[in-house]
Structure formats: structure tokens, C-alpha cells
Amino acid sequence: MDGYLSDEAQRTCRAHLDECQTCTCHDVQIRRSLLALQALPRIEPSTGFHDRLYERLSREAVHYSPVPSRHVRWGIATAIVAASVALLLAASSRSRQTEALRPAPVMAYAPARPAPERPAPERSANIPAANVSSVTEAPAFRSRARFEALPGQNAARPGPLLPQGTAVRLQMVSYIGQ
Amino acid sequence: MRQAALKVQPLKPVKRVELQQLDDNQLVTAHLADTPLAFDVLVERYQTRLLNFVYRTVGDRERAEDLVQEVFVRVHRHLARFDQSKKFSTWIYTIASNLAKNELRNRARNPLVYFQTMTSGWEDEDRPLEFEDPSARPDDAFERRHLRELVDAAVRRLPSHHRQVFVLRELEGRSYEEIAEVTSCNLGTVKSRLNRARAAFAEIIGPVL
Numbered sequence: 001m002d003g004y005l006s007d008e009a010q011r012t013c014r015a016h017l018d019e020c021q022t023c024t025c026h027d028v029q030i031r032r033s034l035l036a037l038q039a040l041p042r043i044e045p046s047t048g049f050h051d052r053l054y055e056r057l058s059r060e061a062v063h064y065s066p067v068p069s070r071h072v073r074w075g076i077a078t079a080i081v082a083a084s085v086a087l088l089l090a091a092s093s094r095s096r097q098t099e100a101l102r103p104a105p106v107m108a109y110a111p112a113r114p115a116p117e118r119p120a121p122e123r124s125a126n127i128p129a130a131n132v133s134s135v136t137e138a139p140a141f142r143s144r145a146r147f148e149a150l151p152g153q154n155a156a157r158p159g160p161l162l163p164q165g166t167a168v169r170l171q172m173v174s175y176i177g178q
Numbered sequence: 179m180r181q182a183a184l185k186v187q188p189l190k191p192v193k194r195v196e197l198q199q200l201d202d203n204q205l206v207t208a209h210l211a212d213t214p215l216a217f218d219v220l221v222e223r224y225q226t227r228l229l230n231f232v233y234r235t236v237g238d239r240e241r242a243e244d245l246v247q248e249v250f251v252r253v254h255r256h257l258a259r260f261d262q263s264k265k266f267s268t269w270i271y272t273i274a275s276n277l278a279k280n281e282l283r284n285r286a287r288n289p290l291v292y293f294q295t296m297t298s299g300w301e302d303e304d305r306p307l308e309f310e311d312p313s314a315r316p317d318d319a320f321e322r323r324h325l326r327e328l329v330d331a332a333v334r335r336l337p338s339h340h341r342q343v344f345v346l347r348e349l350e351g352r353s354y355e356e357i358a359e360v361t362s363c364n365l366g367t368v369k370s371r372l373n374r375a376r377a378a379f380a381e382i383i384g385p386v387l
Contacts, residue, residue, distance in 0.1 A: 029380045030377070037333070045225050045229055045243060049243060049247070053250055057250075
């Protein structure tokens with residue numbers, strides 16, 4: 001019964017054993033075998049057991065450095081994680097700096113076409129002649145590339161493609177500003 | 179209170195008798211506070227129990243002594259890590275159980291080496307009885323010894339995972355819950371293994387009783 005059955009279960013079990021010959025034989029056989037087992041003498045450590053053990057323990061004390069406590073181990077683990085995160089951050093910021101120093105890409109959208117014949121614009125008194133002619137001669141679809149290459153513009157992030165006329169006007173304003 | 183006193187004054191000599199009255203976890207605390215003899219009392223308390231448990235599991239006395247020494251060395255090495263909210267006896271039996279399992283596993287890999295090691299140190303009276311002399315009437319001592327050998331042999335014939343549970347329960351008197359923790363099994367598995375081990379043992383030893 002092993003002391004693990006409830007009183008009710010024990011009563012049921014005993015009632016069954018009173019009636020069932022097979023189970024009674026099995027129960028008796030197991031109890032007798034366990035008695036024989038428990039009659040086995042306990043063995044004792046040999047006489048040199050203690051000396052050998054303490055010799056080993058003293059050797060351990062010389063060769064073995066004790067394991068740090070749980071708090072120290074947590075501290076070490078946290079330090080390792082923090083160092084890894086710092087290294088990762090440093091590496092990512094360094095790669096961002098390298099990207100910023102990279103020269104602006106030269107964008108070519110299509111091969112140059114011959115400029116269409118256009119009537120020469122009327123000259124304004126405020127605009128230098130050279131500026132006007134250079135803008136006029138530029139093919140319309142190149143205007144964006146030129147716009148991006150202007151000093152002071154963010155070449156890495158080109159803006160939306162502007163209508164043809166707008167790009168030309170912007171370029172002119174920029175030239176005038178200089 | 180006594181535990182606190184041991185912690186505060188670790189170097190004050192404490193008599194062995196006083197230490198023997200402490201429970202396992204208090205002795206662990208005392209040892210960690212550098213109280214002399216605290217570990218010695220733990221060794222004294224567990225050496226015979228562990229030796230019998232390991233001996234019944236591996237079936238070789240000399241090897242069992244070596245393994246029990248290894249248990250104490252490991253306990254000494256890792257005592258600072260022991261979670262004192264748990265039972266020390268469960269922890270130490272778990273270490274012993276794992277070492278015994280490793281020993282059996284190694285033997286299964288190299289059975290010839292094990293047999294040679296085992297028989298090299300045998301003396302005549304250590305050998306199991308091979309032939310019974312029909313001319314001499316056995317006396318009681320002989321009968322008892324013969325029976326012991328048969329019981330020993332019957333225990334060794336059990337499968338190792340059944341044997342461990344069986345020895346822990348029937349010889350060491352451990353609770354089902356503790357056995358489950360020591361052997362890393364659930365409670366149902368422990369009960370089932372124990373039931374099978376008991377039935378198998380009774381079947382082996384029954385005819386000679």
C-alpha cells in the first residue's frame with residue numbers, strides 16, 4: 001500500500017484482497033521479497049575512505065578556483081551583453097559615417113538627345129548671357145541630374161522628378177544666387 | 179538562531195556534537211561560513227547511505243566507493259551554488275544517481291574492460307558461488323550468505339532505470355516525489371517503474387524464499 005493510498009482506497013484494497021486469491025498471493029510474494037531485500041546488511045565505507053576523500057579535497061583546494069556566486073555570474077553576463085550592444089552600435093554608426101562621406105552618385109537616366117530647335121529667349125537685363133544660354137542648351141530630361149549635382153543639394157536623396165519647366169527655373173535661380 | 183550565530187561568528191570553534199544537531203541546510207550554511215567540521219558532518223551523515231545506494235546500483239563495491247568520493251568532491255566544489263530553498267538530500271542523491279548512470283553507460287560501451295577490472299581484484303571468497311557441495315550440510319551462516327548473494331543478484335538483474343527507483347524507495351526510503359526529482363522523471367513514471375521493479379524482483383527471488 002506504501003502509505004500513499006487514502007483511507008477509503010486502502011479499505012477497498014483490503015476488501016479485494018480478502019476475496020481475491022490471486023492478488024493475495026501476489027501481495028504476499030512481493031512483501032516477502034521486499035523483506036529479504038531489506039534484510040541485506042548495509043555496507044560501510046572502507047577504513048581508508050576518509051583519508052582518500054580529504055586528500056582529494058585538499059588537492060581540489062589547490063587546483064580549483066571556486067565558482068563565482070550567482071550575483072557575480074549575473075554581473076559578468078550583463079557586462080558581456082552590454083559590451084556586445086556597445087560594439088554593435090559603434091559598428092553601425094561607423095558604417096553610417098562612411099556612407100555620408102561617399103560622393104554623390106552621378107545619375108544618367110538616358111543618353112543625350114539632340115536638343116530641339118527652340119527660338120532664343122528674350123534677354124533680360126538682370127540675367128547674364130552665359131547663364132541663360134547654358135540652361136537653354138541643356139536637354140530637358142537632363143535637368144534633374146544637373147539639379148542634383150548643384151552644390152549644397154542633398155544628392156543622396158533626390159527629390160521628386162519635377163516638371164520640365166520647374167527644373168530649369170530652379171537652376172536659374174540657383175545660378176543667380178551665386 | 180543557531181544558524182545566525184554560526185554565520186556571524188564563523189571562526190568560533192563549534193563542537194561536532196552541536197553540528198550533528200543541525201539539519202542539512204544549516205550545515206551547508208555553516209560550511210559556507212567557514213565553520214570547521216561542518217562539511218565533515220555532512221560527509222559522515224551521507225557516506226553510508228550513498229555508498230549503499232551506489233553499490234546497489236552499480237554492483238561493484240570499490241567502484242561505488244570511488245563514485246561516492248566523487249559525489250563529495252562535487253558537492254564541496256559546487257556547494258556555493260546549491261539552492262538552499264531545496265532539500266540537500268535530493269541534491270546529493272541526484273549527483274550520485276547521475277554518476278551511477280554514467281558508470282553504467284560507460285560499462286555498456288566497454289563491457290570487456292569492465293569485466294577485467296572487476297575480476298582483477300577478486301579473491302576466492304569474493305567470487306559468487308558456482309557449485310554447491312552436496313556432501314556438506316550448509317550451516318545458517320552459509321545459508322544467510324547464500325541468500326544475500328541471491329538477493330544481490332536479483333537486484334542486479336533488474337533493468338538499470340527500474341533498479342535505481344527500486345533501491346531509492348525500498349532501501350533508501352526516499353519519497354516518490356524525491357525519487358521523481360532525483361531521477362528526472364514524473365511521478366507517474368516513478369510509480370510505474372517501481373511497480374514493475376517490485377513485481378520483477380519478487381518473480382526472480384520468490385522461488386528461493
